[in-house]
Amino acid sequence: MSTILECIRTVGRGERGRKPLTFDQAYRVMDEYLDGHADDDQMAMLLMLIRVQNETKQEIAGFVKAFQSRVPNLGADIDWPCYAGKRKNAGEPWHLLAAKILADAGYKVLLHGYHDRPAGRFHAEDYLTSLGIDLADSPDHAKLLLETKGIAYLPLSQFAPQAETMIGWKNRYGLRTPINTVVRALNPGGAKIGIRGSFHPGFQQLHAEVESEIGLTSHAVVSFKGQSGESEYNPKVSQTIWLSTPTGVESHYWTERMLTDIPTPASCVFGTDDSNLNMMANTVVATIAATLFAELNDPDKAFENAYQLWSNYCA
Known part of the structure; x- marks a missing residue:
């Protein structure tokens, strides 16, 4: 058989x-x-x-491992999947600014994703130009951009075209498949830090456990309930976040962190309404902090560094 x-x-x-x-x-x-x-x-x-x-962590990890033998390793520091897009009532994809600020601070950030245009969400691809982030037309192009600009967006079609076909099966068969979970873990940049946002309960733990099952020896991933399922941290909620490191998977409870006194930029690259600027600022800081937490394993230090990076950006 x-x-x-x-x-x-x-x-x-x-x-x-x-x-x-x-x-x-x-x-x-x-x-x-x-x-x-x-x-x-x-x-x-x-x-x-x-x-x-x-789907179980063993099933997803096995699928990911099969893909990873075929995807590139581009020398990134931070792996940043962008697959969900944001609902229009949740604001623009502010997490992209968090990624850009980290790139400006010296990290090599590889964004990768799939744009489901019929879903009608705000997606990363639609905002790349306004943030000065280049869309790579091949893995080699992405590698060059990481080396010269520190950040790039690589479409799924350019490094795992069969996975893009499989995501499209939702429109053919009417049901989402586990491939939506798989693509978030492909890590085409070969990064040592990863960020995972997901929407449905239980998937936050699953994403972290998948990384542990794959068995990478120098990879740390932070997983949380993201805005609209995107890799964007919501500072208005308290939640359990999951950290996967080579030593195992840990859970950490983070309380709400909304600052009323926080700098805002003189002009917003997203054109965010003034009434939403505080939310944008807190979201960017929280998303940077969540990402740095994967590296530092210290939430207070991660938030302190994130706030400083944001203050420098606004200055």
Whole structure:
């Protein structure tokens, strides 16, 4: 029996017989699919069955590992996925300014994402020009931009085109698949720091545990409930955030951190309304702090450094 049929039988049996894929099964079936040994309908069926039962950390990690053997390593410091986009009532994608400020501070930041235009959200790709962030047309171009400008946006189609096709299956089959979780962890920049925002409960822990399952020896990822599911921290809420390091996964409870007395820029690159500038400023600071927390593992120091970077930007 072929691997794909074996895996479909494993997850698709009756209630008492079915079970999730192991890491090795997930890796093998995705590896074979990417090599052309299974067709789209078979893989779509497998992913739908997995999604209905809720994907496990072993399944996602196995899928990610198969992709990572095919994606580039571009020498980034910070891995910044941009896949959800922001709902219009949640403000513009302010997290991009956080990424740009970190790049200006000397970090090499690789943004990567997929723009689901029919969703009608504010997406990173639509704001790159206003922030002076270049859209890379290839992995080599992204690497050059990281070396010369410290930041770049690399579309999913340029480093994992099969994953982009799989995301598009939502429009064909009417159901989101686990690939939306997979793409956030691909880390095409080979970065040592990662940020993961997600919307649905439970996925914050899942994203952190996936990194631990993959078993990278020098990679730290912070995972939290992001604005509209984007990699943007909401300073108005208290929540548990998850930190994955080579030593394991930890949970940390962060309380609301909304400052009333916070600098704002003389002009906003997003054209944010004056009534929303305080929220924008706090969001940028909190997002920078969450990112630095993955490096420092000290929330107070992370916020202190983030506030200083923001103050310098506004000066």
